[in-house]
Amino acid sequence: MGRKLDPTKEKRGPGRKAGKQKGAETELVRFLPAAAEENSKRLSSRARKRAAKRRLGSIEASKTSKPLGTKLSPGELRKEAVQTQGKKRPAPAHSSDEEEEEEDSEEDGEVEQRALWDSEDSDAEMVDDYGANLNSEDEGEKLLPIERAARKQKAQEAAAGDQWSDEEIDEEEEMSPESGSTKDEADRGLQINVDEEEFILPPAGEMEQDTQAPDLQRVHKRIQDIVGVLRDFGVQREEGRSRSEYLNRLQKDLATYYSYGDFLLGKLMELFPVSELIEFLEANEVPRPITLRTNTLKTRRRDLAQALINRGVNLDPLGKWSKTGLVVYDSSVPIGATPEYLAGHYMLQGASSMLPVMALAPQEHERILDMCCAPGGKTSYIAQLMKNTGVILANDANAERLKSVVGNLHRLGVTNAIISHYDGRQFPKVVGGFDRVLLDAPCSGTGVISKDPAVKTNKDEKDVLRCAHLQKELLLSAIDSVNAASKTGGYLVYCTCSIMVEENEWVVDYALKKRNVRLVPTGLDFGQEGFTRFRERRFHPTLRSTRRFYPHTHNMDGFFIAKFKKFSNSIPQAEIGNSATGTSKNLDLPDLKGQDSSKSENSSQPAKKAKAATKAKPLLQKGQRPKKASFQKLNGISEGADSELSTVPSATKAQMSSRLQDSSQFLGKANVPKKPKRTGKLKGQAQKSQSSEKAASLRQSTLPKGRDTGTPSLPSLSETQATPRLNEHGQTLGKAKGAGKKAKFQKENGTPKDPQVHTVSPLKSSRPPPAKKRKTASGSNRQRLFS
Amino acid sequence: MRPLTEEETRVMFEKIAKYIGENLQLLVDRPDGTYCFRLHNDRVYYVSEKMLKLAANIAGDKLVSLGTCFGKFTKTHKFRLHVTALDYLAPYAKYKVWIKPGAEQSFLYGNHVLKSGLGRITENTAQYQGVVVYSMADVPLGFGVAAKSTQDCRKVDPMAIVVFHQADIGEYIRHEETLT
Numbered sequence: 001m002g003r004k005l006d007p008t009k010e011k012r013g014p015g016r017k018a019g020k021q022k023g024a025e026t027e028l029v030r031f032l033p034a035a036a037e038e039n040s041k042r043l044s045s046r047a048r049k050r051a052a053k054r055r056l057g058s059i060e061a062s063k064t065s066k067p068l069g070t071k072l073s074p075g076e077l078r079k080e081a082v083q084t085q086g087k088k089r090p091a092p093a094h095s096s097d098e099e100e101e102e103e104d105s106e107e108d109g110e111v112e113q114r115a116l117w118d119s120e121d122s123d124a125e126m127v128d129d130y131g132a133n134l135n136s137e138d139e140g141e142k143l144l145p146i147e148r149a150a151r152k153q154k155a156q157e158a159a160a161g162d163q164w165s166d167e168e169i170d171e172e173e174e175m176s177p178e179s180g181s182t183k184d185e186a187d188r189g190l191q192i193n194v195d196e197e198e199f200i201l202p203p204a205g206e207m208e209q210d211t212q213a214p215d216l217q218r219v220h221k222r223i224q225d226i227v228g229v230l231r232d233f234g235v236q237r238e239e240g241r242s243r244s245e246y247l248n249r250l251q252k253d254l255a256t257y258y259s260y261g262d263f264l265l266g267k268l269m270e271l272f273p274v275s276e277l278i279e280f281l282e283a284n285e286v287p288r289p290i291t292l293r294t295n296t297l298k299t300r301r302r303d304l305a306q307a308l309i310n311r312g313v314n315l316d317p318l319g320k321w322s323k324t325g326l327v328v329y330d331s332s333v334p335i336g337a338t339p340e341y342l343a344g345h346y347m348l349q350g351a352s353s354m355l356p357v358m359a360l361a362p363q364e365h366e367r368i369l370d371m372c373c374a375p376g377g378k379t380s381y382i383a384q385l386m387k388n389t390g391v392i393l394a395n396d397a398n399a400e401r402l403k404s405v406v407g408n409l410h411r412l413g414v415t416n417a418i419i420s421h422y423d424g425r426q427f428p429k430v431v432g433g434f435d436r437v438l439l440d441a442p443c444s445g446t447g448v449i450s451k452d453p454a455v456k457t458n459k460d461e462k463d464v465l466r467c468a469h470l471q472k473e474l475l476l477s478a479i480d481s482v483n484a485a486s487k488t489g490g491y492l493v494y495c496t497c498s499i500m501v502e503e504n505e506w507v508v509d510y511a512l513k514k515r516n517v518r519l520v521p522t523g524l525d526f527g528q529e530g531f532t533r534f535r536e537r538r539f540h541p542t543l544r545s546t547r548r549f550y551p552h553t554h555n556m557d558g559f560f561i562a563k564f565k566k567f568s569n570s571i572p573q574a575e576i577g578n579s580a581t582g583t584s585k586n587l588d589l590p591d592l593k594g595q596d597s598s599k600s601e602n603s604s605q606p607a608k609k610a611k612a613a614t615k616a617k618p619l620l621q622k623g624q625r626p627k628k629a630s631f632q633k634l635n636g637i638s639e640g641a642d643s644e645l646s647t648v649p650s651a652t653k654a655q656m657s658s659r660l661q662d663s664s665q666f667l668g669k670a671n672v673p674k675k676p677k678r679t680g681k682l683k684g685q686a687q688k689s690q691s692s693e694k695a696a697s698l699r700q701s702t703l704p705k706g707r708d709t710g711t712p713s714l715p716s717l718s719e720t721q722a723t724p725r726l727n728e729h730g731q732t733l734g735k736a737k738g739a740g741k742k743a744k745f746q747k748e749n750g751t752p753k754d755p756q757v758h759t760v761s762p763l764k765s766s767r768p769p770p771a772k773k774r775k776t777a778s779g780s781n782r783q784r785l786f787s
Numbered sequence: 788m789r790p791l792t793e794e795e796t797r798v799m800f801e802k803i804a805k806y807i808g809e810n811l812q813l814l815v816d817r818p819d820g821t822y823c824f825r826l827h828n829d830r831v832y833y834v835s836e837k838m839l840k841l842a843a844n845i846a847g848d849k850l851v852s853l854g855t856c857f858g859k860f861t862k863t864h865k866f867r868l869h870v871t872a873l874d875y876l877a878p879y880a881k882y883k884v885w886i887k888p889g890a891e892q893s894f895l896y897g898n899h900v901l902k903s904g905l906g907r908i909t910e911n912t913a914q915y916q917g918v919v920v921y922s923m924a925d926v927p928l929g930f931g932v933a934a935k936s937t938q939d940c941r942k943v944d945p946m947a948i949v950v951f952h953q954a955d956i957g958e959y960i961r962h963e964e965t966l967t
Contacts, residue, residue, distance in 0.1 A: 307924075339891060342956040343926045367841065391838050393845075406852045406967040410871040411959045416835070418842050419851040431844040 028146065219257045223278070226250045230274055250274070254281065261457040264446065267464075267500060270535060276552070283552035284449040284456075290335060291351045293377070294324040295412050296384050299345040301326065307340050321526065322354060324384075344411040349377040352447075352549050352559035356438060356495040357381040359522040359563050363488050364389040366435040369481055371424040371474065374401035376408035378440060383414040392417045393431070397424060424474045428481035435489030439478040441471040441507075443498035447558020450551060468502045472510050479515045484566040492517070492564040497557055499550065501534045504560040508546060509539040516568035521545045522561050527554065530562070788827040788842065788850060799824070799831060799857070799866045803876070805917035806868075806930060810879035830859040830967075831866070833875070852967055870929060870954035871966065873919075877927035880919035882909045884933070884950050891922055894929065895957035900950035902943055912937045918950060929955030 011017040043051060226246050229236040233243060247269070255265045258281045272280055294301040301317070301324055308315060312332035318325030326346075328335055335341070336348055362368050362382050373379045373394040382392055394409070394417050396402050402421055409417050422430055424439070444467050445455045475494055484490045494511075496503055508530075511517060519542040530546030532539050546562040791799065804811050814833070815822065821836045827850060834842070834854030842853050855875070858868040868876075886894060890904025906923055914936045920928045932951045940949050959966070 337960060339895065339922065339926060339928070339956075342895065342959055343928075344956075391841050393841065402851050403964060403967055406856075407959055407963045409852075410856065410966065411956070413874050415833075415855050416838065418838060418845065418853040420845050421849045421851050422845075430846075430849075431841065 214256050216257060219253050223250065223253045223257060226253070227274055227278065254278075258285070259453075259456055261459065263461060264456060264459050267446075271499065271501070279552040280550065283550075283555075284453075287450050288350065288551060288555060288557060290328040291318055291349065292326050292328065292335070292346045293322075293349045293354060293381060294326065294346050295344055295380070296324060297388060297413050298343070299340075304340060304345050307345075308338065311338055311340075313338075318351060321524070322351070322358075325351060325354060327351075342411070344413050347377055347380055347408065347412060349381070351556040352497070352554075353377055353557075354381065355522075355524055355527075355547075355549070355559065356440060356493050356561050357385065359495075359524055359561055360436055360438050360491065360493040361523065362386050362390075362436055366390045366486075366489055367433070368392045369427065369434040369437045369478075370394045371427065371437065371439045371478055372396055372442060373419075373440075374398060374405050376405035378438060379405065379417060380409060380412045380414050382438065383409070383412075383416060386416065388414065388416050390416055393420060393434070394418065395420045395422050395424060395427075397422065425477045427477050432481045433483040433486075434481050435483060435486040435491075437478045437482050437492045439474055439492065439494050441467075441474050441494065441496050441503075443467050443471065443496040443503050444500060445497060447497045447499045447549075447551070447560075449558075451557070464500055464502050467498075468507060471496070471503055471507045475507055475511045476514060479511060479517055479564065479566060480571070482566045484516070484569045490566050491520070492566065493522075493561065494564065495559060495561045497559055499548065499558040499560065501531060501537070504548070504562075505531050505534065505539050505543055505546070506537065508543060508562045511564070512540050512542075514572070515566070516570060516572060517564040517566045518542065519545050520563050520565045522547050522563045524561065527561075530560070788825050788832075788847065788853075791824050791826050791831065795826065795831075795860065795864075795866075796824070798860075798864065802866045802868055803857075803872075806876050806881070806919060807879040808881045810881070813879060814875060824857070825853070826860075827853070829861075831857045833857050833872075856967070868930070868954065869966070870956060870958045873927050873929065873954070873956065876930060877919055877921075880930075882912045882916050882918045882933065883921055884908050884912075884918045884931075885921045885923055885925075886928070888923060891928065894920060894952065895955050897952055897955065897957065897961065899934075899948045899952045900931070901945065902940065902947050902949050903945040905940065905949050908933075908937055908940055908949075910937055914939070920950060920955070927956075929953070929957075 010022070011020075226249060230243070230246055230250070233246075237243075237246075251262070251265055251269055254260065254277070255262055260268075260281075268277055268280065271277075294304050305315060305317075305326060308326075308331075313335060314329040314331065315326045316329070318327050340346060341348075357378050360368075360382070362385050364386050366386065367390060368382055368386070370379045370382065370392060374396040376394065379392060379394045386392070392414075394405060396405060399421055402419060405419055409419070420430075444459050444464050445452060446459065449455050478492055478494070482490060482492050494508065498504065508519070512519070519540075522545065524547050527547035527549050530539075530543045530548055532541050532543050543562075546560065549556055549559040549561075551558055800811060803814075807814075822833060823836060823839070825832050825834055825839070827847070832852065832854050833856075838854060842850065855871060856869060857872040857875075858866055860866055884900065885906040885908070886900055886904045887906045890900060893904065894900055900920065909918075912918065912933050914933060916933045916936075917930065918933050919930045922928055929952070931953045934948045934951050935943055943949070
């Protein structure tokens with residue numbers, strides 16, 4: 001889309017513009033050295049066209065071999081930057097041997113240029129020819145002299161030391177010695193000889209050079225030379241000099257040339273191979289293209305694009321992967337202040353920021369938590385995908401930035417959002433049980449250096465580790481806020497705008513070890529896979545499903561995205577008491593005996609957990625555990641949290657009801673010994689009943705699962721525990737009031753029968769886990785219980 | 788967060804009714820669920836009932852916003868409508884004013900609408916009637932008060948004010964701080 005403004009195209013025809021004076025270029029031709037190899041002048045117009053076509057065909061191949069051929073690379077500072085984005089170049093396929101000849105000689109470079117212009121002109125000639133063939137050909141040539149002068153100079157520099165650009169363009173080219181013309185090789189050899197002489201200088205001498213104002217030209221040349229040497233180290237190295245010396249030199253030079261701090265550059269050198277490192281550094285010098293996201297709540301992408309084009313904005317759709325994105329090439333009006341922007345038709349958002357929401361894939365009528373939402377781009381994207389149904393809780397810890405969240409959400413017409421100002425680590429205590437959670441964690445920002453160059457120097461080892469620590473805490477809180485038993489969800493997306501392994505793979509690996517989650521594919525079909533090993537660290541193999549994005553390969557901000565699925569609401573305890581392996585592979589296998597404790601406790605009180613662990617928590621059925629957990633989660637929040645239950649999957653309720661019906665008869669019995677009190681926690685009473693409860697629960701836990709319906713009071717305790725929750729919140733399944741009271745009382749007293757009850761008072765100690773256990777010998781169970 | 792008192796509700800509805808008249812009922816009884824108004828920190832929020840339960844869990848000092856903010860009560864208990872309510876006023880507006888493309892920018896900067904910028908105006912607009920301002924492309928730009936009735940608008944000279952500015956969407960940028 002967008003008008004193709006092509007000032008070089010000659011205007012022909014009877015109109016006003018055709019009669020105007022042509023530009024300076026046409027005048028200058030008279031003074032510049034005549035276009036030398038103009039044998040084309042002597043050809044007829046037809047012959048010229050044919051020649052042009054021939055040349056065009058041979059040269060185009062080089063252009064298409066460039067790896068960054070997507071529309072998302074207008075910022076690239078390569079030769080093709082000469083062509084404006086508006087042009088559509090034909091894309092033929094061709095042999096690659098043409099490339100080498102071309103890159104090495106300036107003439108070919110010019111020919112390529114001319115061929116492109118010619119191709120356009122010849123096309124134009126076919127279509128609309130008012131008899132000005134000569135003119136068009138000439139015009140193609142007229143441009144060239146000026147270009148030629150510039151290109152001569154460029155080519156000189158290029159031939160002299162441009163090894164790494166060659167390397168990018170000519171990937172098939174052999175490493176240094178064999179490739180290129182002998183002239184180039186000699187040049188390179190010469191260069192390196194010169195460098196080697198420098199290297200021979202004692203280190204003190206080199207340091208001296210640094211303290212003087214560094215000559216950037218020389219530094220740049222040295223960088224290229226070292227890269228060339230490193231590429232073929234065996235052959236090109238200087239005797240007696242180790243690879244690490246070259247690397248050190250390179251690091252210092254890069255730090256000087258691109259103004260990086262040593263720490264960050266060291267980290268980058270660990271992360272990227274040398275050639276890619278240069279590309280990355282170059283990409284960080286240039287801003288990424290401006291992208292925006294259509295607000296489908298108010299408009300369509302097509303209509304918005306049309307409206308913006310009418311205002312004078314040059315834009316294009318973002319890519320196949322996005323249905324709402326647009327990339328802005330240039331604009332005559334401020335793109336952040338158009339009436340369409342103010343009316344909330346679009347939001348300025350980086351392309352990489354759209355990806356985590358696409359990975360999260362929120363469904364309608366879900367409950368979503370966005371833990372670090374400012375300035376609200378991702379939150380509004382979630383809302384538009386959900387079509388303003390369900391509820392989003394948008395949270396951020398920074399009050400200043402929350403104002404922009406409010407503004408953006410109102411402007412974009414998001415009505416299903418609640419905005420809160422909590423530290424993310426306070427979830428899920430505040431409220432939990434979300435279907436999906438998005439955590440865009442605060443990070444060191446090493447992926448968005450092009451937006452904030454200060455990151456180059458002010459990031460330190462401490463900063464990165466501090467960020468990583470915070471991210472780990474936030475991630476654990478986020479995982480705990482997800483409801484694994486959610487019908488439609490149970491997913492969490494963790495993303496950062498950083499490329500450091502400490503903040504990305506390490507944090508994800510940590511979470512895999514600490515919680516019952518696993519990684520799932522993000523659903524994004526492009527992007528680099530995350531690392532499964534990095535230097536001395538080894539990560540879980542599923543980390544391959546995470547995605548990394550870089551500015552130099554994808555032309556979007558550096559990003560990392562990981563998608564988790566929580567498969568159990570219980571929190572594994574790694575270090576408590578006996579057993580308790582608490583591994584991440586905490587599949588719902590009837591894990592067992594001592595290991596039950598690992599799955600059982602959600603509470604964070606060690607003492608309680610220890611006791612519980614010793615009591616050999618029985619394993620609930622697979623289905624029961626998440627149900628109970630979800631109940632517990634919901635109930636744990638507050639007594640007034642009626643809303644929580646609304647999200648309890650009805651399936652669980654149904655199951656609970658079936659169990660309840662079984663045990664309804666037992667409720668009376670269960671009620672008898674206890675006198676539950678609704679108000680507060682009465683310790684004295686608690687203890688009294690605690691002991692009796694304990695006995696009951698002990699009995700309960702000793703029973704194998706299969707005997708649920710057999711024993712009167714035992715299963716009922718667990719049942720009643722569950723039912724009254726339903727009861728309280730009005731979702732009664734016909735339970736007696738007494739059952740409700742009893743359960744409430746139990747809840748208040750922190751009955752650990754249900755291992756996932758954690759909200760209740762920490763006083764509650766030895767509450768054995770609930771009854772549902774597999775068939776085991778009672779004796780052995782009892783043994784464990786009383787150990 | 789609390790529901791509005793009778794008095795507050797009356798004041799607010801009166802204000803809103805100036806713009807949308809009896810369509811106000813449609814705001815409350817909606818086919819897709821019940822919506823209600825809640826007061827928090829002197830601001831009135833229009834929320835769906837499904838959200839209220841979740842919002843109840845959040846502490847008062849930590850709650851920043853919920854649903855859509857319609858406006859706020861001033862210290863003297865008058866109700867002031869904010870531009871954030873525009874999405875709900877615009878579809879139900881009874882009296883509308885369209886302004887020419889040239890005058891859009893001026894209105895978005897907070898200026899009143901002059902006769903020279905007036906494109907169209909609903910018939911039978913009384914003086915001092917609440918109106919919603921649109922661009923010629925039917926994009927709602929804000930709302931205001933008609934300074935002249937429709938008849939008077941025809942007669943008056945081009946530099947006279949025809950619509951007093953009250954709120955416009957440019958405030959999302961100009962007054963970002965005070966939206967909350």
